[in-house]
Amino acid sequence: MQTRTEAKEPATPEQTLLVLLAQTGDRAALEQLLRDTYAPLRRYVTRLVGAALADDILQETSLQIFRKLRFLREPAVFRPWTFRIASRIAFSHLKRARRWQPLDEAPPEHLTTLNLNLGEPPDEAFLTLLDQVSPASRAVLLLHYQHDLSLEESAAILEIPIGTAKSRLHYGVTTLRKYLTSERKPA
Numbered sequence: 001m002q003t004r005t006e007a008k009e010p011a012t013p014e015q016t017l018l019v020l021l022a023q024t025g026d027r028a029a030l031e032q033l034l035r036d037t038y039a040p041l042r043r044y045v046t047r048l049v050g051a052a053l054a055d056d057i058l059q060e061t062s063l064q065i066f067r068k069l070r071f072l073r074e075p076a077v078f079r080p081w082t083f084r085i086a087s088r089i090a091f092s093h094l095k096r097a098r099r100w101q102p103l104d105e106a107p108p109e110h111l112t113t114l115n116l117n118l119g120e121p122p123d124e125a126f127l128t129l130l131d132q133v134s135p136a137s138r139a140v141l142l143l144h145y146q147h148d149l150s151l152e153e154s155a156a157i158l159e160i161p162i163g164t165a166k167s168r169l170h171y172g173v174t175t176l177r178k179y180l181t182s183e184r185k186p187a
Contacts, residue, residue, distance in 0.1 A: 011076040019075035030069070034062055037082050044083065044142055047130060049090050057093055061086045080149070084157040087139060094135050132179045137172030140165050 015036070021029035041061060046054040064085045072081055130138055143154040155165035 011078065015078065016075045019069070019072065019078045023070050023072070023075070030066065033078065034065065037065075037079065040079075040147060041082060041086050044147060045086050045090055047142055047146070048087075048135060048139055049094060053090075053093050053097075057086065057089050060089045064089070080153055080157050083143065083147070083149075084159065087158050090139075091135070129176050129179060133172045133175050137168045137175070140168040141172045144169060 015033075018029045018033050018036075022033055038058070042054060042058060045057050045061075049057065061082065065082060068085075072078065130141070133141065139158055140151075140154050143149045143157060144151060149157070151165050151169065152162055154169075155162045158165065160168075
């Protein structure tokens with residue numbers, strides 16, 4: 001049986017070399033890094049904010065990676081660093097969408113629909129359940145369970161205290177359990 005730490009993919013020497021090369025201006029290395037991180041970031045962002053906003057957020061994320069890569073001091077943390085950038089941008093978009101939403105209207109469809117077309121089809125039940133959880137808890141759930149990051153790594157990516165990450169994870173799991181038990185009860 002594989003433990004959580006064994007399942008994680010540490011930065012390989014090749015990935016670290018790609019980051020170092022990209023930091024020195026190697027365009028091919030940067031393109032390879034962006035290609036390698038695109039699919040996991042797309043899954044995360046799409047499940048966090050919905051398909052309608054995902055492309056905009058990923059484009060902004062790629063631009064921020066390009067602009068700030070030279071300032072990354074530890075090339076081995078490139079992957080969590082990209083998730084942090086994507087999380088910041090996604091939550092910024094969510095705040096903006098909430099601010100412009102009239103109070104008497106339902107949330108925009110892109111904030112509640114988790115419609116994916118990513119090559120590996122997600123379980124429909126999983127996606128329906130994720131709709132029941134707040135975006136803040138959804139981010140912790142996705143990073144911790146789908147991307148197999150520890151709570152410490154998830155908290156660092158989201159720039160929240162570990163206690164907040166634990167409470168958001170607890171809230172998310174509790175919400176999912178309530179939804180599952182209410183679905184299973186006979187009418």
